[in-house]
Amino acid sequence: MDRRIFLLLGGVGAVGGALLGAPHLSWLQSAGQREGSLQGRLAALFRHQASARVIGGTYLQQHPREKNVRHLLAGIAVSPASDRELTIALQQRIRQDYVEERVVKLEGWILSVTEARLCALTALA
Amino acid sequence: MFVDSRTIPTGATLETDICIIGAGAAGIALAHEFAGRDVRVSVLEGGGREFDAETQAFNKGRSIGTPYFPLDAAQLRYFGGTTNHWGGLCRPSNDIDFESRTWVPDSGWPLTRAELQPYYQRAQVACGVHSAEWGRDYWLKRDRYKALTFQPGRLETRVVQVVPRAQRRFATNYGQELEQAGNVTTYLHANLTELETNETGNMVGEAHVSCLSGNQFKLRARYFILATGAIENARSLLNSNRRHATGLGNHYDVVGRYFMEHPRLVTGILAPANRSMSLEFYSPHRVGLGGALTEGDEISGYVSLSAETLRKEQILDVQMSLAPVYDPAYAACTRGLRSESVASTRVLLRAFRQGQYPNDLRKHLTNVLDDMARWRDRAVTAAPIPLPEPEAISRVWQADPDERAAFLCEVFGDIAAATYMEAVGRPPLDHVQVTTRVEQAPNPNSRVTLDTERDRLGLNRAQLNWQLSELDKRSMIRALEILGAEVGAAGIGRLQITLPEDNTWPETLRGGWHLMGTTRMSDNPRKGVVDRNCQVHGVHNLFIAGSSVFPTAGSGTPTLTLVSLAMRLADHLKARMT
Numbered sequence: 001m002d003r004r005i006f007l008l009l010g011g012v013g014a015v016g017g018a019l020l021g022a023p024h025l026s027w028l029q030s031a032g033q034r035e036g037s038l039q040g041r042l043a044a045l046f047r048h049q050a051s052a053r054v055i056g057g058t059y060l061q062q063h064p065r066e067k068n069v070r071h072l073l074a075g076i077a078v079s080p081a082s083d084r085e086l087t088i089a090l091q092q093r094i095r096q097d098y099v100e101e102r103v104v105k106l107e108g109w110i111l112s113v114t115e116a117r118l119c120a121l122t123a124l125a
Numbered sequence: 126m127f128v129d130s131r132t133i134p135t136g137a138t139l140e141t142d143i144c145i146i147g148a149g150a151a152g153i154a155l156a157h158e159f160a161g162r163d164v165r166v167s168v169l170e171g172g173g174r175e176f177d178a179e180t181q182a183f184n185k186g187r188s189i190g191t192p193y194f195p196l197d198a199a200q201l202r203y204f205g206g207t208t209n210h211w212g213g214l215c216r217p218s219n220d221i222d223f224e225s226r227t228w229v230p231d232s233g234w235p236l237t238r239a240e241l242q243p244y245y246q247r248a249q250v251a252c253g254v255h256s257a258e259w260g261r262d263y264w265l266k267r268d269r270y271k272a273l274t275f276q277p278g279r280l281e282t283r284v285v286q287v288v289p290r291a292q293r294r295f296a297t298n299y300g301q302e303l304e305q306a307g308n309v310t311t312y313l314h315a316n317l318t319e320l321e322t323n324e325t326g327n328m329v330g331e332a333h334v335s336c337l338s339g340n341q342f343k344l345r346a347r348y349f350i351l352a353t354g355a356i357e358n359a360r361s362l363l364n365s366n367r368r369h370a371t372g373l374g375n376h377y378d379v380v381g382r383y384f385m386e387h388p389r390l391v392t393g394i395l396a397p398a399n400r401s402m403s404l405e406f407y408s409p410h411r412v413g414l415g416g417a418l419t420e421g422d423e424i425s426g427y428v429s430l431s432a433e434t435l436r437k438e439q440i441l442d443v444q445m446s447l448a449p450v451y452d453p454a455y456a457a458c459t460r461g462l463r464s465e466s467v468a469s470t471r472v473l474l475r476a477f478r479q480g481q482y483p484n485d486l487r488k489h490l491t492n493v494l495d496d497m498a499r500w501r502d503r504a505v506t507a508a509p510i511p512l513p514e515p516e517a518i519s520r521v522w523q524a525d526p527d528e529r530a531a532f533l534c535e536v537f538g539d540i541a542a543a544t545y546m547e548a549v550g551r552p553p554l555d556h557v558q559v560t561t562r563v564e565q566a567p568n569p570n571s572r573v574t575l576d577t578e579r580d581r582l583g584l585n586r587a588q589l590n591w592q593l594s595e596l597d598k599r600s601m602i603r604a605l606e607i608l609g610a611e612v613g614a615a616g617i618g619r620l621q622i623t624l625p626e627d628n629t630w631p632e633t634l635r636g637g638w639h640l641m642g643t644t645r646m647s648d649n650p651r652k653g654v655v656d657r658n659c660q661v662h663g664v665h666n667l668f669i670a671g672s673s674v675f676p677t678a679g680s681g682t683p684t685l686t687l688v689s690l691a692m693r694l695a696d697h698l699k700a701r702m703t
Contacts, residue, residue: 105622112613
């Protein structure tokens with residue numbers, strides 16, 4: 001998992017605000033409205049799914065007990081709202097993670113725990 | 126007056142009031158303080174007025190601990206001392222650096238920051254620092270660059286001032302003054318071999334001096350000040366062991382201990398959220414007149430932890446520098462910005478703006494014209510003026526934005542590329558390199574002792590055992606963790622810590638060329654070599670100047686603080702002599 005992955009992830013914010021951008025939501029509007037697809041909707045927020053999967057895989061290796069979609073969704077704790085609300089809620093949660101230092105270290109990278117769980121969901125998708 | 130000691134006959138005994146041993150930043154600052162006063166001052170300098178390899182070899186020594194710079198590279202033995210290769214970065218220490226901190230063993234100065242403040246103001250002038258302002262906001266108001274915005278509380282941006290290159294050498298700044306001062310005699314090529322005390326050992330009577338030419342003489346003085354740097358100060362005391370087997374001032378085995386540096390290495394990579402983020406504030410840059418083609422006061426920012434955070438986290442002071450690493454596609458342009466032709470353009474523009482005739486006009490014009498001649502090859506043949514051929518213009522115009530500047534540089538030369546770079550601001554960032562420097566915790570096992578090998582004058586060489594502690598490492602890691610969380614919260618980017626978290630240090634670890642400790646200051650003779658007035662405990666007329674007296678290192682640069690302490694010592698002696 002190298003620096004390139006982070007640079008790819010939306011010009012940066014590995015999984016942060018910059019990543020949860022509008023271009024992805026068009027896909028969500030069609031695919032994401034299916035019942036029970038919160039995992040898919042969250043995973044689809046990534047512009048570079050392959051990179052997110054690498055990060056997610058690393059997180060799950062470190063936290064094998066979280067290798068469970070339900071567990072990860074519970075940890076992320078967002079309710080299926082509109083795409084816009086979902087994006088804003090995640091951005092706020094990620095920022096708050098950093099403010100309160102709810103972070104994980106993945107091969108030295110310091111990521112918000114929500115970011116890491118979102119990546120893990122992508123890896124499991 | 127300068128005297129070549131090689132002309133002094135062997136067996137001579139000279140007399141003075143104050144004998145300063147060493148003509149580096151501290152020694153020269155002291156001599157400057159006494160110049161023109163009604164007191165005789167003699168300065169003993171081991172070297173001459175220029176670098177000389179034979180004399181420099183006295184500074185050779187063995188390093189047996191954490192790998193360190195060759196000792197003869199870390200100190201300079203000629204008039205001006207280490208200021209002869211000083212980087213010029215200045216900043217006073219912070220309040221907390223002087224405090225006793227429960228989580229930092231042996232921390233605490235016998236002085237407060239406030240007590241040193243008046244001397245900082247004098248030292249600032251003496252060191253050639255342009256402004257007495259150190260606050261971030263003061264500089265930001267005048268700067269065209271911005272500092273990063275973190276949440277208030279944990280991180281702060283601090284500013285160092287950079288002394289202009291032409292004003293860094295104390296030898297140049299004060300050489301003439303000392304030469305003309307009727308009361309100051311600087312003995313060059315005069316190597317201290319021993320400080321001889323009276324029977325009881327509480328007064329130094331004479332300094333024994335030897336020259337490489339073979340002649341030896343003595344200097345009697347009322348007061349002696351040792352100002353030869355952290356390693357040599359300890360070595361001189363330890364080698365003055367004729368009456369005291371363990372060395373002078375070393376009743377409690379403290380001389381040479383607590384050697385400190387500013388351990389420094391690249392510790393992280395910041396992936397920026399915005400590739401056009403400005404980090405110029407964190408590199409040395411000029412403030413005041415605006416524009417890279419002009420001159421003003423030079424400063425640089427760095428990121429540090431607030432005093433409250435250091436207390437809460439119980440860690441040492443840590444300094445984090447942010448160096449932009451630009452997209453490699455722009456390498457040709459960024460190289461171009463540092464080219465001779467661009468430097469010549471700056472000189473010419475500055476001279477014309479100030480209505481002056483530039484020095485070396487011919488050289489600068491040649492540089493500029495040579496650069497511009499690069500596109501003669503691509504000029505339209507037979508045009509009355511050198512117009513670039515359409516294909517070249519088209520190539521630049523159609524290039525990918527990331528490659529445009531590189532083409533511009535290749536086709537039209539460095540000045541064109543530099544002008545383009547000035548216009549577009551900066552190349553896109555590839556990543557940001559984070560270099561961390563920590564205040565090394567005082568550590569009695571980090572020490573200078575005498576080696577069995579001897580120098581040409583028969584004195585034991587220095588042996589350095591630089592030792593770092595768990596607290597040093599933990600402080601670095603924790604500071605980076607906080608930086609990682611704060612850059613995430615501020616939307617600046619994501620940080621990768623590349624420093625291993627085990628007990629090892631990577632081979633890339635270096636010091637900051639800041640040698641401190643070894644004759645530390647403490648009111649308790651069991652914990653320090655000198656008292657709050659820099660007087661060696663138990664030796665009434667022997668004082669020490671320089672960063673060897675620092676009880677703790679802080680994370681800032683030491684020069685301003687060591688010159689402040691030298692000024693304070695000068696005042697102490699002036700008061701004592703009246």
